[in-house]
Amino acid sequence: MTDLISVDMALLILAAAAATFLTRIGGYVLITRMTTIPPRMEQALNAVPAAVLTTLVAPAFFNGGWDVKIAMLAALVVGVRYPGLLLLGAGWAAAMICRHLLGF
Amino acid sequence: MNRSEFNQGLKGGLIIALSSAPFAVLFGAVASDNGLSVMEAGLMSATVYAGASQLVGIELFGHQVAPWLIVLSVFAVNFRHILYSAALTRYIAHFTPVQKFFTFFVLTDPQFAEAVKRGESGRGVGFPWYIGFGAAIYFPWLFFSVVGAFFGRMMGDPRALAIDVLLPVYFLGLVIGFRRKPGFYPVVVASALGSVLGYHFVGSPWHVSIGAAVGVVVAAFLPLSTESVPANTATEMES
Numbered sequence: 215m216t217d218l219i220s221v222d223m224a225l226l227i228l229a230a231a232a233a234t235f236l237t238r239i240g241g242y243v244l245i246t247r248m249t250t251i252p253p254r255m256e257q258a259l260n261a262v263p264a265a266v267l268t269t270l271v272a273p274a275f276f277n278g279g280w281d282v283k284i285a286m287l288a289a290l291v292v293g294v295r296y297p298g299l300l301l302l303g304a305g306w307a308a309a310m311i312c313r314h315l316l317g318f
Numbered sequence: 319m320n321r322s323e324f325n326q327g328l329k330g331g332l333i334i335a336l337s338s339a340p341f342a343v344l345f346g347a348v349a350s351d352n353g354l355s356v357m358e359a360g361l362m363s364a365t366v367y368a369g370a371s372q373l374v375g376i377e378l379f380g381h382q383v384a385p386w387l388i389v390l391s392v393f394a395v396n397f398r399h400i401l402y403s404a405a406l407t408r409y410i411a412h413f414t415p416v417q418k419f420f421t422f423f424v425l426t427d428p429q430f431a432e433a434v435k436r437g438e439s440g441r442g443v444g445f446p447w448y449i450g451f452g453a454a455i456y457f458p459w460l461f462f463s464v465v466g467a468f469f470g471r472m473m474g475d476p477r478a479l480a481i482d483v484l485l486p487v488y489f490l491g492l493v494i495g496f497r498r499k500p501g502f503y504p505v506v507v508a509s510a511l512g513s514v515l516g517y518h519f520v521g522s523p524w525h526v527s528i529g530a531a532v533g534v535v536v537a538a539f540l541p542l543s544t545e546s547v548p549a550n551t552a553t554e555m556e557s
Contacts, residue, residue, distance in 0.1 A: 231365035241404030258538035265533025269513035274486035305487030309480035
C-alpha cells in the first residue's frame with residue numbers, strides 16, 4: 215500500500231498547496247492594486263527578507279542546545295568572511311564535533 | 319529564451335539544490351515515518367514545494383489534527399511569501415501572466431533572496447534566469463524527497479549526522495548576506511525579539527509571522543534612507 219495515494223490525503227495536500235500558492239501570489243495582487251508605493255512602505259518592503267529570515271534563525275538559536283548554539287556561532291564567524299557553502303560546512307562540522315567529540 | 323541567462327540561473331540554483339538535498343531527504347523520511355506513501359510525499363513536494371511548511375504539515379499529519387488546522391498552519395508558515403511576492407513585484411513587472419504564474423509557483427526563500435540580490439545589482443531579473451534558478455532547485459527537491467521517502471526507515475538518526483542544524487545555519491547565511499542594507503541591525507534585532515517572544519507566548523508556527531511583522535514595522539518607522547535602488551528604475555524602464 216505504500217505507493218498509493220489516498221483521496222483524503224491528496225485533497226489535504228492540494229489544499230495545503232493552494233494555501234501556499236495564495237501566499238506566493240498574494241503580495242503581488244495586493245501591491246499591484248496600489249498605484250504608488252509610499253517611501254515608508256518601500257523601506258518596509260526592503261526589510262522583508264532580513265526580517266523574515268531572522269524569524270527562522272533566532273528561535274532555533276535560543277531553543278537549541280549548546281551544540282546548536284555553537285554550530286550557529288561558528289557559522290556566523292565564518293559566514294561574515296567566506297561564502298555560503300563554507301558557512302554551511304563550518305556549522306555542520308561544529309555540530310558534529312560538539313556531538314561526537316565533546317558530548318553536548 | 320536567453321540561453322546564457324538560463325544557464326546562469328541553473329548554476330546558481332544547483333548550489334541551493336545541493337544544500338537543500340539533505341532537507342528533501344529528511345522531509346521524505348519524516349513523511350514516511352508519519353504514514354505518508356512515497357507518492358504522497360512526492361505530491362506534496364511537487365505542489366506545496368516549501369520546505370519548512372512541508373515539515374510542519376507532516377508533523378501535524380502524524381498527530382490526527384483537524385485538516386483545516388493543518389492547512390491554516392501551512393498558510394501561517396508560508397505567510398512570509400506574501401511579503402516576498404510584494405517585494406518581488408517591482409523586478410518582474412515585465413513578465414507575461416504565464417511567466418508570473420511560474421514565478422510565484424516556485425517562489426522560495428533562496429529564490430527570493432537571489433532574485434532581489436540580482437535586481438538590486440542592476441543586472442535585471444530576466445525570466446530565463448529566474449526559471450533556470452527555480453528549475454535547478456525544484457526537480458532535485460522533488461527527486462530527493464522521493465528518495466528520502468523510499469529510504470526513510472533505513473536512515474540513521476538525523477541528529478547524529480547533524481542534519482538538523484543545516485537548516486537554521488543555512489537561513490543564518492541568508493540573513494547575514496543582507497547585513498550591508500540600511501536598517502539591517504534594528505530590523506534583525508526587532509525580528510529576533512518578536513519571533514523568540516512569539517514562540518514562547520503564542521507558539522509555532524505563528525512566531526514566523528509575528529517576528530516578521532515586528533521587523534517590518536520597525537523598518538517602516540526608521541528614518542528614511544537616502545539610498546536609491548538603481549535596479550528599480552531599470553526594471554521600470556524595461557517594462
